[in-house]
Every structure is written in structure tokens, then in C-alpha cells.
Amino acid sequence: MIDSEVSGNEFVPDDSDNPFVAFRRMLAWDVLAASSGMSDDERRSFIEGTDALVAAVAGTGFRFTPVARESRLSDELGFSASGGVWVKDETPNVAGSHKARHLFTELLHLLLAESRGLAPWDASSRPELAIASCGNAAIAASTLAAAVRWPIRVFVPQSADGVVVDTLNLLGAVIERCPRRDGDPAGDPCVLRFRERVAAGAVPFGVQGTENAWCLDGGRVIGWELVHQLGTDALAKMIVQVGGGAFAAGIGEALVLSGSRTALVAVQAQGCAPLERAWRMAAKTGGTANAGPRWAQCMWPWESEPVSLADGILDDETYDWVAVCDAMTKSAGFPVVSPESDVVAAYAMAHRTTSIDVSPTGSAGLAGLITLCASERVNPSERVGVVFSGVRRGLDLPTPR
Numbered sequence: 001m002i003d004s005e006v007s008g009n010e011f012v013p014d015d016s017d018n019p020f021v022a023f024r025r026m027l028a029w030d031v032l033a034a035s036s037g038m039s040d041d042e043r044r045s046f047i048e049g050t051d052a053l054v055a056a057v058a059g060t061g062f063r064f065t066p067v068a069r070e071s072r073l074s075d076e077l078g079f080s081a082s083g084g085v086w087v088k089d090e091t092p093n094v095a096g097s098h099k100a101r102h103l104f105t106e107l108l109h110l111l112l113a114e115s116r117g118l119a120p121w122d123a124s125s126r127p128e129l130a131i132a133s134c135g136n137a138a139i140a141a142s143t144l145a146a147a148v149r150w151p152i153r154v155f156v157p158q159s160a161d162g163v164v165v166d167t168l169n170l171l172g173a174v175i176e177r178c179p180r181r182d183g184d185p186a187g188d189p190c191v192l193r194f195r196e197r198v199a200a201g202a203v204p205f206g207v208q209g210t211e212n213a214w215c216l217d218g219g220r221v222i223g224w225e226l227v228h229q230l231g232t233d234a235l236a237k238m239i240v241q242v243g244g245g246a247f248a249a250g251i252g253e254a255l256v257l258s259g260s261r262t263a264l265v266a267v268q269a270q271g272c273a274p275l276e277r278a279w280r281m282a283a284k285t286g287g288t289a290n291a292g293p294r295w296a297q298c299m300w301p302w303e304s305e306p307v308s309l310a311d312g313i314l315d316d317e318t319y320d321w322v323a324v325c326d327a328m329t330k331s332a333g334f335p336v337v338s339p340e341s342d343v344v345a346a347y348a349m350a351h352r353t354t355s356i357d358v359s360p361t362g363s364a365g366l367a368g369l370i371t372l373c374a375s376e377r378v379n380p381s382e383r384v385g386v387v388f389s390g391v392r393r394g395l396d397l398p399t400p401r
């Protein structure tokens with residue numbers, strides 16, 4: 001466990017069990033708040049005050065989430081005593097997944113802009129928040145919005161129902177169903193309708209850096225937390241499931257900024273793997289780093305209907321692919337595409353070998369590890385990390401195998 005330097009520079013984590021307080025000096029939000037004239041104490045209080053509002057609705061504020069070597073999981077995958085699988089458990093985080101971390105820096109930004117007179121509205125004339133999601137992100141966004149009584153509209157697929165929709169209703173979100181319309185261009189109709197609403201004045205409150213870059217700020221906190229808890233080079237590989245890409249981008253950037261040599265491995269399911277395709281295309285067209293200017297050559301929506309049990313990572317485009325490819329390049333990482341059988345096996349294995357009540361999306365990073373083990377791309381003495389994020393909601397437990 002490291003005790004002070006996280007970035008190899010002057011940064012010293014604050015003495016707090018709230019990661020947004022502990023790592024605040026690494027946040028872009030903190031720089032903005034300081035430039036608006038707030039003192040360090042005021043910035044700290046601002047985060048703590050907002051966190052208390054979140055805790056009143058969510059039942060918990062932001063606190064370090066546990067990470068531990070899971071011995072039964074490590075044994076089952078054939079790791080030796082010196083190696084193994086470290087699982088970061090994000091299921092106790094606000095709203096049951098890491099998504100609220102991304103959204104918290106968006107919320108801090110909005111509240112700061114409003115309170116410092118930097119926004120074109122005040123507390124009585126707030127524009128609606130908007131998000132396209134029907135999963136963990138929608139629940140996290142609606143939880144934070146409810147905490148500060150800010151109206152939110154959630155764009156969901158036509159067929160959405162069940163516990164997520166019930167939860168959104170309880171949190172007071174306006175739900176807008178999005179069937180594909182004649183003449184819609186390629187891509188997710190929820191994202192299309194969301195973008196129309198944003199063009200009409202709503203504030204993007206989602207978890208894609210392309211729509212609101214403030215989500216990438218808070219997404220890094222989980223990576224700094226990992227480094228703080230385990231040490232800079234504790235893990236050889238950090239294996240992260242990828243949908244829109246902000247999650248892996250945040251962890252990867254935090255590791256790189258911390259001076260860690262842990263390799264970022266980005267996992268997608270075979271039924272939707274636009275990131276791995278982009279990685280190959282980028283390698284062919286000038287390299288996997290700084291590929292943003294080659295967007296059209298590398299990233300386009302997945303053509304066939306995305307399918308997987310891990311339905312939270314079926315974004316037909318990896319919106320934050322440039323940042324993920326940069327972090328993989330800098331960390332000597334790579335993408336892995338898992339066959340659906342490994343996605344299913346990972347969900348069952350997670351429940352068989354750990355006590356974490358994780359969803360199939362949340363255990364999809366483990367699917368990547370299973371795929372790597374099967375092709376002997378992981379050494380039994382390696383220490384590898386995965387994040388179980390996303391509590392199981394209204395799903396059957398996996399069938400024992």
C-alpha cells in the first residue's frame with residue numbers, strides 16, 4: 001500500500017474516506033473551482049456538502065470501495081499463491097455501480113457553475129438534465145438528480161421495463177421511450193433523441209465523454225483509489241469491460257498518470273466489439289495512439305444487432321475509444337473479445353466463487369480474463385485486477401455449472 005505519492009508529483013491524497021475529497025487535487029473540477037476564487041477548505045466543503053445530499057437519497061455517499069484477492073476465484077482459474085485475481089467491488093458504490101462516479105463530477109460542475117454565477121440559469125430556472133441509458137447509468141443519474149432536486153429526462157429503448165424502469169419512476173425521472181423512427185440514421189435511437197433534446201437546451205448528464213467530458217474527470221477516481229489501496233505496480237493487468245468506453249478510459253488514464261506499469265486490457269463481448277475493430281484499424285492507419293483525427297477510418301456503429309448476456313456493454317459505438325486506445329498503448333495493454341460462452345461462464349463463476357451479487361455486465365471483465373487464461377495469455381503467477389461493478393437487479397441467479 002502506498003502512503004503518499006500517487007502521481008509521482010506533488011499530489012498527496014487527503015485524509016478522507018471519500019475518494020472525491022481524497023483525490024480532489026487531481027480533479028479538473030478542483031482547478032475550475034479554485035479559478036473561480038474558492039479556497040481549498042471551501043472546495044472540500046462543497047464536495048462534502050453535495051455528497052451528503054447524495055447520501056440522503058442513495059443511502060450512502062461516495063466511500064472507498066473494497067478490493068481484495070479472491071482466493072476461490074484465483075484457484076479456479078489456476079493462479080499460483082503469488083499470483084491471483086483482485087476484485088474491486090463497486091456494487092456498494094452510490095446507485096450500485098461505478099457510474100455515479102462519472103456523474104458526480106458533472107454534478108459538481110453544474111452546481112459550481114450555478115452557485116458562482118457562471119451558468120446562464122439559476123436554481124429556479126434550471127434546464128432539464130438528459131441521459132440515454134436503461135441501466136446503471138440511468139439509475140445513477142436519476143439518483144444524483146433527485147439528491148439536488150434537478151429535473152431529469154431519461155431516454156430508454158421502446159421495450160424497457162422491469163426493475164430499472166420502476167427505480168427510475170421512484171426517483172422521479174421523466175422516462176421517454178425511443179422506438180427507431182423511419183429516416184433515423186444508423187446508431188442507437190435513444191442517443192439520437194437524447195442529442196435532439198440537448199440541442200434544444202437540455203444539459204447532457206450521461207457517461208460518455210463525447211457528450212459531457214466532465215464524466216471523464218470523475219471516472220479516474222476509481223483508478224487512483226486502486227493505486228492507493230494496492231500500490232502503483234501491484235497488478236500486471238487491469239481487465240476492464242467496455243461499453244461506451246468512459247469506464248476503461250478513466251481507469252486507464254488514472255493508472256498512466258500514477259506512473260503505474262499495469263497494462264490496461266479492454267474487454268468486449270463477441271456480439272458487439274467495435275473497440276477491438278478500431279484498435280486494429282488504428283494500428284493499420286498510423287498507430288493506436290492519438291487516433292482521434294482518424295475517427296471515420298476506425299470507429300463506426302457495430303453493423304449487426306448487438307447481443308450479449310452482458311447487456312450493459314452493448315453500445316454500438318465505443319464513444320471514448322480514443323482515450324481507451326491511448327491508455328492501452330501507453331500501458332502496453334490490448335483489447336480482448338470474449339466469446340459469449342465466456343461471458344456466461346464469468347457470471348456463473350463470479351457467483352460461485354465470491355459473495356458479490358454482481359450483474360452479467362459487471363462480471364464481463366472476468367470474461368476477458370477467462371478468455372486470456374484459455375489462450376495462455378496470462379501467467380499463473382501474475383496478479384490481475386477486475387472490477388465487479390453493477391449490482392444484479394431483477395435477474396435470475398446464474399445456473400450452477
Ligand SMILES: Cc1ncc(COP(=O)(O)O)c(C=O)c1O
Pocket residue numbers: 097135136137207241242243244245246247248312313315361362389390
Ligand atoms: C456494470 C458496468 N460495467 C461496465 C460498463 C461499461 O462502461 P462504459 O460504458 O463506460 O464502457 C457499464 C456500462 O453500462 C456497466 O453498467
